[in-house]
Amino acid sequence: MDEPRWLNQREAGAWRGYRRMRALLDLQLARDLTRETGLSEADYDVLSTLSETDGHQLRLTELAAHMLWSKSRLSHHITRMQQRGLVAREECPGDARGSVIVLTEDGLKAIEEAAPAHVTAVRRHMIDLLTDDEIAALDALSHRIVDHLTGLGGRQDTNEPAPRTP
Amino acid sequence: MDEPRWLNQREAGAWRGYRRMRALLDLQLARDLTRETGLSEADYDVLSTLSETDGHQLRLTELAAHMLWSKSRLSHHITRMQQRGLVAREECPGDARGSVIVLTEDGLKAIEEAAPAHVTAVRRHMIDLLTDDEIAALDALSHRIVDHLTGLGGRQDTNEPAPRTP
């Protein structure tokens, strides 16, 4: 509350550590995933999100919202995944504009084969290195920050943690 | 120790929270930074790393190592920053292959003007939302994970937490 302008020793350590962890963890998980399954992290996120819905399908906008991606980014990425046969675009029954992204057979098989190895990697490189208290702290702190940030509302198309509707 | 294959409730919460926080925090900080200073996060990292060295310069490889970037990525990015006048390339005295990346006047001014606002943003969106215990936990946990990951060594050119020299 006293020095709003700078970070003290521990705060700086936490911030630097977070950034380094973030960079290295991403890299390592992406490597493991790609090597063992041929999927990118982006592919994995799309597939796993779809596989958790019933019907294994979602409107593009909803899928983008779940993943915190822009619609543009998702549209591009779906086009590429579609060409690889992992997902398909279908027309939306009630809305002629919409497309529904559907998990294909191959996509389902891909995510089911990839999931165990990825969970193991997440454990090995992160979860199993933490104490129960640290996991609880990370859980609490991350959700608090997420809540704070979604309260700010994202602009235009780019990204969108749902605009405020007060 | 009992279920290596899946994550329990709290672990899954921590993992999901971490990923969401990561995505939103990046986005928000990048937005604030770009809006207020015209710099990207990548620009900021390069400039602040250089400004913390004495002589305000580093060999490309060393700079890349500090930032956990690939040499290729850094080379490309330095080319762009060079065109904007934020940094310069100079020849390396002892090694005819090397280039030394030097902070320019404009680059120094840019980082000095950008730093306070960026620190404030980091506080507002993250640090000030955490308790002291959480900051300590994040500090400890992130460094532990970083140590674990750097012990694995990065391949080829791509990225490189310094290969093992046991």
Add this chain to the structure above:
DNA sequence: CAGGGGTTGGTGACATGTCAACAACGAGGT
């Protein structure tokens, strides 16, 4: 039902990152 205003998803241009290959050099042994 006509029209305004917001929504949906797609597109092209461009910014950025990755990967593999390369030329130029340094360092050590012979």
Add this chain to the structure above:
DNA sequence: ACCTCGTTGTTGACATGTCACCAACCCCTG
């Protein structure tokens, strides 16, 4: 001096993400 091997930084081709814009569409009101 020569050869071999590793290092350094750059480059081009390509993969991916961002941004601004657009056409088609939905919904609401007069």
